[in-house]
Amino acid sequence: xxxxxxxxxxxxxxxxxxxxxxxxxxxxxxxxxxxxxxxxxxxxxxxxxxxxxxxxxxxxxxxxxxxxxxxxxxxxxxxxxxxx
Amino acid sequence: xxxxxxxxxxxxxxxxxxxxxxxxxxxxxxxxxxxxxxxxxxxxxxxxxxxxxxxxxxxxxxxxxxxxxxxxxxxxxxxxxxxxxxxxxxxxxxxxxxxxxxxxxxxxxxxxxxxxxxxxxxxxxxxxxxxxxxxxxxxxxxxxxxxxxxxxxxxxxxxxxxxxxxxxxxxxxxxxxxxxxxxxxxxxxxxxxxxxxxxxxxxxxxxxxxxxxxxxxxxxxxxxxxxxxxxxxxxxxxxxxxxxxxxxxxxxxxxxxxxxxxxxxxxxxxxxxxxxxxxxxxxxxxxxxxxxxxxxxxxxxxxxxxxxxxxxxxxxxxxxxxxxxxxxxxxxxxxxxxxxxxxxxxxxxxxxxxxxxxxxxxxxxxxxxxxxxxxxxxxxxxxxxxxxxxxxxxxxxxxxxxxxxxxxxxxxxxxxxxxxxxxxxxxxxxxxxxxxxxxxxxxxxxxxxxxxxxxxxxxxxxxxxxxxxxxxxxxxxxxxxxxxxxxx
Numbered sequence: 001x002x003x004x005x006x007x008x009x010x011x012x013x014x015x016x017x018x019x020x021x022x023x024x025x026x027x028x029x030x031x032x033x034x035x036x037x038x039x040x041x042x043x044x045x046x047x048x049x050x051x052x053x054x055x056x057x058x059x060x061x062x063x064x065x066x067x068x069x070x071x072x073x074x075x076x077x078x079x080x081x082x083x084x
Numbered sequence: 085x086x087x088x089x090x091x092x093x094x095x096x097x098x099x100x101x102x103x104x105x106x107x108x109x110x111x112x113x114x115x116x117x118x119x120x121x122x123x124x125x126x127x128x129x130x131x132x133x134x135x136x137x138x139x140x141x142x143x144x145x146x147x148x149x150x151x152x153x154x155x156x157x158x159x160x161x162x163x164x165x166x167x168x169x170x171x172x173x174x175x176x177x178x179x180x181x182x183x184x185x186x187x188x189x190x191x192x193x194x195x196x197x198x199x200x201x202x203x204x205x206x207x208x209x210x211x212x213x214x215x216x217x218x219x220x221x222x223x224x225x226x227x228x229x230x231x232x233x234x235x236x237x238x239x240x241x242x243x244x245x246x247x248x249x250x251x252x253x254x255x256x257x258x259x260x261x262x263x264x265x266x267x268x269x270x271x272x273x274x275x276x277x278x279x280x281x282x283x284x285x286x287x288x289x290x291x292x293x294x295x296x297x298x299x300x301x302x303x304x305x306x307x308x309x310x311x312x313x314x315x316x317x318x319x320x321x322x323x324x325x326x327x328x329x330x331x332x333x334x335x336x337x338x339x340x341x342x343x344x345x346x347x348x349x350x351x352x353x354x355x356x357x358x359x360x361x362x363x364x365x366x367x368x369x370x371x372x373x374x375x376x377x378x379x380x381x382x383x384x385x386x387x388x389x390x391x392x393x394x395x396x397x398x399x400x401x402x403x404x405x406x407x408x409x410x411x412x413x414x415x416x417x418x419x420x421x422x423x424x425x426x427x428x429x430x431x432x433x434x435x436x437x438x439x440x441x442x443x444x445x446x447x448x449x450x451x452x453x454x455x456x457x458x459x460x461x462x463x464x465x466x467x468x469x470x471x472x473x474x475x476x477x478x479x480x481x482x483x484x485x486x487x488x489x490x491x492x493x494x495x496x497x498x499x500x501x502x503x504x505x506x507x508x509x510x511x512x513x514x515x516x517x518x519x520x521x522x523x524x525x526x527x528x529x530x531x532x533x534x535x536x537x538x539x540x541x542x543x544x545x546x547x548x549x550x551x552x553x554x555x556x557x558x559x560x561x562x563x564x565x566x567x568x569x570x571x572x
Contacts, residue, residue: 002500002502002569003565003569005566005569018500019497019498019499019500019503020499020500020502020503021224021225021233021238021240021241021499021503021507022158022160022161022164022224022225023161023164023165023168023169023221023224023555023558024224024503024558024562026165026168026169026171027168027169027558027559027562028562028566030168030169031562031563031566032566047495047497048224048238048497049156049236049488049493050156050158050161050225050229050233052156053156053173053174053376053377054161054165054169054171054173057171057172057173057373058169058170058171060347061170061171061344061347062347063347063350075495
């Protein structure tokens with residue numbers, strides 16, 4: 001259950017931080033978004049509910065949009081974030 | 085096409101049915117937990133009315149657990165997320181809870197019903213805070229945060245509690261090479277206390293730390309320092325206003341300037357508004373940003389104050405000063421300290437009762453004796469089934485579970501190996517930090533600050549420093565991993 005980064009398609013990246021608790025999911029998300037270009041999408045998969053609130057606040061502050069919230073087959077949260 | 089739609093429809097309704105089944109299961113779990121505590125309360129009361137004392141801890145623990153989970157109320161996040169990701173949400177939530185709790189506490193103190201005793205102040209508040217602060221960031225949650233996260237099904241938090249418990253018992257008993265680290269002045273001072281011969285105050289680091297250092301330190305509240313004679317006025321002006329509300333306003337202003345203002349004004353500029361009105365609106369919007377956290381802060385603040393009042397009321401009704409006296413009167417004499425006391429803070433507190441779990445286990449297994457001050461003189465090692473604050477910790481876990489089940493957020497989550505290692509390390513550091521600081525983020529920060537004890541701010545300063553150090557470590561660690569593994 002190590003952290004996974006993958007390029008899924010042009011402009012779409014996957015960050016899987018299942019099995020990690022605070023602050024890892026929010027820190028990996030922040031650092032991933034910083035490295036991406038505006039308009040690109042990050043599919044973030046995480047299973048630590050406490051990180052959700054921080055990630056929402058972080059996106060609001062930076063202007064990034066959480067465009068979709070769903071669940072992956074394991075029941076973990078899967079959010080698609082569009083970098084502003 | 086019709087066939088495909090039909091299959092999809094069947095699949096969707098099967099998924100819906102599974103979800104409904106899960107939701108029903110969650111509701112049954114939630115009400116079973118509440119029913120379990122109700123049953124314990126009624127049954128124990130029917131056996132002996134004095135068990136109400138224990139039940140009061142259970143029900144307040146349940147309220148804390150539910151509120152903590154609802155608001156995702158974690159103090160590790162309050163200190164850490166500011167430095168790590170620039171999010172002030174939880175810092176604001178904690179400050180709201182502190183302000184409300186200080187007002188309720190002032191009423192309780194003014195009415196002469198407070199169970200609070202100020203902690204000794206000195207370097208140990210800051211040092212304990214730094215160690216605890218580092219530990220809580222490693223652990224991914226503070227002491228109470230790890231309890232509520234355990235209730236959500238986060239297995240890493242179970243490891244944190246396990247490590248926190250055993251680290252404290254080890255630290256309270258450690259001698260051997262640790263004795264060489266004890267200053268001679270502590271040993272001399274501990275010997276001069278002439279403690280009962282069943283204890284060994286001049287052997288073991290923690291024994292000498294308590295008897296030779298901590299007990300010599302002063303402790304006070306701002307209400308006492310103001311020398312205002314009217315008890316209500318002293319509590320409101322000294323404890324609530326000077327020690328909590330004014331510092332809270334200043335801290336919120338600093339958080340606004342350094343972590344919120346930039347983003348707020350950028351968004352505000354789009355609507356064309358500027359000047360002090362925009363700044364004030366920003367300050368307020370920061371406070372009102374997370375409704376859930378603010379509501380949790382409100383519930384916790386009020387409940388923590390009422391908890392002190394109820395405990396003091398029960399002590400008066402039963403004519404005791406400590407739960408140990410009640411246990412002895414009911415015939416439960418095993419595990420009491422030599423003063424016939426057990427750990428019984430009379431308010432929201434974490435860590436010592438968890439230390440007692442491992443202390444009790446090792447005691448039952450014959451691994452340690454009761455010659456140390458922490459267990460033998462002060463806290464005892466009661467059977468976990470008869471440990472009032474121990475029940476509070478259990479009900480915080482299960483209270484959080486109730487809330488997580490009702491909102492369908494409960495899920496058993498296994499940690500990665502890396503997370504498990506951080507959890508064990510963080511729990512151990514929190515355990516040691518809590519013993520040095522005589523409390524955790526609740527007992528040595530939240531409760532003292534809201535009750536007019538300035539030592540709480542020293543511990544809080546230590547927490548901030550410790551959190552900052554650990555965030556810097558994690559930044560380095562994660563950057564290193566991303567460089568090695570990242571596709572960017």
